[in-house]
Amino acid sequence: MFSWFKYKNYPLFWKEYSKKFKQKQPKSFENTRFVIFDTETTGLDISNDRILSIGAIGIFENVIEVIDNFEIYLKQDQFKAETVEIHGILKEGKLTKMSEAEAMENFIAYIGNAVLVAHHTAFDIEMINAALKRLDLPKLKNKTIDTGILYKKLEGKKDAHFNLDLLSDEFSIPKHDRHTAAGDAFITALLFLKIISKLKKERNLHYSDLFRVSGKEGLM
Amino acid sequence: MKNTISERIFDFLKNYPPFNLISNATLIEVSQNVEIQYFEKDQIIFSQNDNPHEHFYIIYQGSVRLYRFVENEKHILDICDEGDLFGLRPLIMKENYVMGASANEETILYGIPIALFHDIILNYPKVSQFLIASFATNTREPFSEKHKGKLFANVSAIQKIEHGFSEIQSANYNKNPITCSPDTTVQTACIIMTKNIINSIIVTENDIPIGIITDKDIKTKIGTGLYKITNKVSDIMNSPVVTFHQNISVAEAQIKLLKHKVSHLCITKDGTNKSEIVGILTQQDLILTQGNSPSLLIKEIKNAKDTETLKHIRTKASGLTKGYLEQEIPIYFVTKVISEINTAITKKAIRLSISEIGKEPPVKFSWLALGSQGRKEQLLMTDQDNALVFENVAPAQYNSVKNYFLQLSEKVTEKLNIVGFEYCPANIMASNPKWCISLEEWEQQFEEWITDPIPEKILLSIIFFDFELIYGDDSLYNKMAKSVFKTIEKNQIFLSFLGKVTLDNPPPLGFFKQFLVEDNGENKDSFDIKSRAIRPLVDGARILSLHHNLRVNNTIARYEKLMEMEPQNSDLFESCANAFKILLQFRTSQGLTNNDNGKFVDINSLNKADRLKLKSCFKPIKNVQEAIKLRFKTSQIPQI
Numbered sequence: 001m002f003s004w005f006k007y008k009n010y011p012l013f014w015k016e017y018s019k020k021f022k023q024k025q026p027k028s029f030e031n032t033r034f035v036i037f038d039t040e041t042t043g044l045d046i047s048n049d050r051i052l053s054i055g056a057i058g059i060f061e062n063v064i065e066v067i068d069n070f071e072i073y074l075k076q077d078q079f080k081a082e083t084v085e086i087h088g089i090l091k092e093g094k095l096t097k098m099s100e101a102e103a104m105e106n107f108i109a110y111i112g113n114a115v116l117v118a119h120h121t122a123f124d125i126e127m128i129n130a131a132l133k134r135l136d137l138p139k140l141k142n143k144t145i146d147t148g149i150l151y152k153k154l155e156g157k158k159d160a161h162f163n164l165d166l167l168s169d170e171f172s173i174p175k176h177d178r179h180t181a182a183g184d185a186f187i188t189a190l191l192f193l194k195i196i197s198k199l200k201k202e203r204n205l206h207y208s209d210l211f212r213v214s215g216k217e218g219l220m
Numbered sequence: 221m222k223n224t225i226s227e228r229i230f231d232f233l234k235n236y237p238p239f240n241l242i243s244n245a246t247l248i249e250v251s252q253n254v255e256i257q258y259f260e261k262d263q264i265i266f267s268q269n270d271n272p273h274e275h276f277y278i279i280y281q282g283s284v285r286l287y288r289f290v291e292n293e294k295h296i297l298d299i300c301d302e303g304d305l306f307g308l309r310p311l312i313m314k315e316n317y318v319m320g321a322s323a324n325e326e327t328i329l330y331g332i333p334i335a336l337f338h339d340i341i342l343n344y345p346k347v348s349q350f351l352i353a354s355f356a357t358n359t360r361e362p363f364s365e366k367h368k369g370k371l372f373a374n375v376s377a378i379q380k381i382e383h384g385f386s387e388i389q390s391a392n393y394n395k396n397p398i399t400c401s402p403d404t405t406v407q408t409a410c411i412i413m414t415k416n417i418i419n420s421i422i423v424t425e426n427d428i429p430i431g432i433i434t435d436k437d438i439k440t441k442i443g444t445g446l447y448k449i450t451n452k453v454s455d456i457m458n459s460p461v462v463t464f465h466q467n468i469s470v471a472e473a474q475i476k477l478l479k480h481k482v483s484h485l486c487i488t489k490d491g492t493n494k495s496e497i498v499g500i501l502t503q504q505d506l507i508l509t510q511g512n513s514p515s516l517l518i519k520e521i522k523n524a525k526d527t528e529t530l531k532h533i534r535t536k537a538s539g540l541t542k543g544y545l546e547q548e549i550p551i552y553f554v555t556k557v558i559s560e561i562n563t564a565i566t567k568k569a570i571r572l573s574i575s576e577i578g579k580e581p582p583v584k585f586s587w588l589a590l591g592s593q594g595r596k597e598q599l600l601m602t603d604q605d606n607a608l609v610f611e612n613v614a615p616a617q618y619n620s621v622k623n624y625f626l627q628l629s630e631k632v633t634e635k636l637n638i639v640g641f642e643y644c645p646a647n648i649m650a651s652n653p654k655w656c657i658s659l660e661e662w663e664q665q666f667e668e669w670i671t672d673p674i675p676e677k678i679l680l681s682i683i684f685f686d687f688e689l690i691y692g693d694d695s696l697y698n699k700m701a702k703s704v705f706k707t708i709e710k711n712q713i714f715l716s717f718l719g720k721v722t723l724d725n726p727p728p729l730g731f732f733k734q735f736l737v738e739d740n741g742e743n744k745d746s747f748d749i750k751s752r753a754i755r756p757l758v759d760g761a762r763i764l765s766l767h768h769n770l771r772v773n774n775t776i777a778r779y780e781k782l783m784e785m786e787p788q789n790s791d792l793f794e795s796c797a798n799a800f801k802i803l804l805q806f807r808t809s810q811g812l813t814n815n816d817n818g819k820f821v822d823i824n825s826l827n828k829a830d831r832l833k834l835k836s837c838f839k840p841i842k843n844v845q846e847a848i849k850l851r852f853k854t855s856q857i858p859q860i
Contacts, residue, residue, distance in 0.1 A: 182224035
């Protein structure tokens with residue numbers, strides 16, 4: 001009863017977002033829009049750290065569509081000087097920044113019902129969910145894919161665990177703009193295309209396989 | 221809004237032509253609309269005969285194989301690497317892919333939407349020039365029915381710009397010419413000229429220009445007392461007038477003025493001297509538009525009193541060449557102007573030499589330019605190649621006549637050497653007794669070369685059959701030309717021998733980042749653009765022109781003429797002419813940069829655009845060689 005009441009009061013953008021999941025969801029690579037994204041944060045603590053920026057890019061029909069890209073920077077109330085070195089985002093920089101609320105509204109409108117892809121997705125999703133929670137909104141509804149896990153589905157990589165730098169090297173992806181959300185999203189997008197392509201070559205890959213966790217039924 | 225990803229794409233694209241030719245704002249827009257695709261090794265990007273995609277591609281990483289099936293046999297046409305463009309032509313032509321493309325290794329492509337690019341082609345002439353250069357029949361089978369005459373057909377955008385490329389700036393001329401009737405007195409005419417502050421007046425009858433009077437005529441004909449100011453203008457006017465039609469470009473005007481040695485052109489309605497006058501164009505008008513004028517150089521040559529002055533003028537002409545190339549004035553025009561200057565220098569050298577000898581030539585003679593000068597393709601200082609023909613004389617006179625001309629030639633070649641045209645190392649010069657002979661000796665000689673084509677004689681015919689009259693009597697020259705064609709007509713096998721020699725220079729087919737480079741000697745690792753690329757095209761044009769009895773020497777003009785003679789092969793010849801223009805321009809700018817004859821190109825110094833440009837010229841070379849091989853059945857000629 002309470003949740004029904006709350007649903008009624010969600011802002012319009014969230015209602016629009018929810019609606020997209022009520023329809024039939026795509027069931028093949030070709031019909032699916034993937035959004036490859038990355039967040040830069042003030043740290044690794046889900047509850048205390050904050051998102052500094054979100055970068056994302058869309059893939060549809062195996063093509064990275066540059067026009068379908070997303071890049072925002074957030075105003076910070078909490079500012080940790082020690083991580084500036086890594087992400088390079090100053091509290092008062094030249095970049096136009098928006099509030100967390102605006103950022104979430106924009107991000108939600110951008111992703112729609114796309115499948116979210118990130119390298120080590122769990123953290124990025126949790127950061128977004130924490131931000132949504134601060135705005136009294138529910139968690140993300142999107143299906144997700146972790147390129148780190150996807151990579152382990154490749155032959156002989158079962159127990160491997162690599163960060164984005166090492167994978168970029170292995171797949172010879174130039175590491176421009178590393179440690180910016182948009183730059184990492186772009187690298188991850190290329191990585192995603194390459195891994196998918198290799199998986200398809202190795203075996204008859206089914207769409208549903210993408211969402212299965214390594215070590216379980218089906219792929220091994 | 222910051223867009224890191226498209227900025228990165230921008231950074232990549234801006235390194236490669238034609239993207240380096242467009243403004244940042246436009247390139248940013250392009251970068252934001254790129255599609256990125258990934259292909260595994262051997263994965264197909266598009267297949268032959270597929271409908272065109274909405275994007276063309278530039279290789280970001282990896283390499284791509286272009287191939288074509290001909291009668292079920294797969295031919296690899298090219299391998300493109302990082303920064304190469306492909307798949308654009310079909311999009312512009314709105315036709316299906318003529319060839320297939322597949323990933324040669326793991327490859328990442330940037331797809332550029334053609335919709336965006338159409339406007340770019342229209343708005344950036346340099347982009348379309350680049351595309352024309354890289355299209356110069358990159359992809360075509362020489363004789364396939366399907367693509368005949370389609371090089372630039374159906375492509376209004378490109379065609380339009382290509383036109384604008386060769387037709388430079390239109391010349392400004394005075395659209396209100398001052399005229400008078402033939403009955404006007406000289407005095408009245410002078411009053412009109414003074415009142416209007418003009419240096420010429422056109423004499424018309426019913427608006428048709430019949431003559432012109434300039435300041436010079438007042439000086440030479442009135443001032444000297446030859447005529448009186450009471451004479452009629454028709455008594456002293458220059459007639460007929462040199463005319464041109466209204467759409468005159470600076471280039472055309474300059475050539476016309478140079479050719480007719482006049483200072484004024486009458487612009488008439490239909491371009492002939494039988495139609496109404498609509499304007500007058502003076503040399504001054506051209507100087508004003510151009511700033512730098514070859515006409516001035518020609519004038520200086522005429523007034524030169526010694527060889528040193530000629531040398532100085534030739535150096536200025538080099539500067540002019542450089543300026544023209546920088547302004548991207550069509551190479552055809554540049555060669556014409558420079559050839560006119562070289563011709564004027566040679567003429568002056570001959571006149572100076574005759575007055576040094578102090579005795580007029582005993583009989584008629586012609587001074588002939590051979591090789592590249594004969595073809596009017598000389599842009600840089602190269603070796604002299606010349607010869608002399610004199611009238612047939614009685615045996616008793618022969619020695620003294622020949623001695624006169626040898627003495628003359630000695631002086632002329634020496635002067636040309638001082639000017640900067642070095643002596644020919646093979647001694648193919650008029651000062652060589654072998655190449656300073658009478659008409660009948662030349663005719664005999666030609667016949668011998670044609671009927672008994674042994675290698676050394678074929679080499680001579682290659683040099684000599686491009687002869688051009690520079691100075692002297694044109695009937696001797698015409699007779700020589702006639703005898704060549706007559707003898708060849710009777711001995712068609714000669715063309716097969718000539719073809720065989722022509723094919724001795726295999727084209728460099730630019731396989732995968734590689735040119736056919738010299739592998740030894742001083743020029744190791746350089747590309748011999750003269751022997752490997754320019755000469756085969758020149759040779760091809762020559763043999764086909766001899767075949768058709770075409771009396772043209774210039775390679776571009778030969779191919780243009782061949783397009784008329786063989787409409788079925790016009791696209792092949794057009795591509796050859798285009799390739800030749802590009803190569804000549806290339807050689808010239810290289811030569812000017814390195815201050816040498818531009819024969820060798822250091823391939824490491826080439827940027828991507830230049831590499832592509834050069835590569836695009838190799839296909840026509842191969843095609844024309846194939847055509848010659850077939851037509852003249854050179855395979856039936858034993859190795860010579």
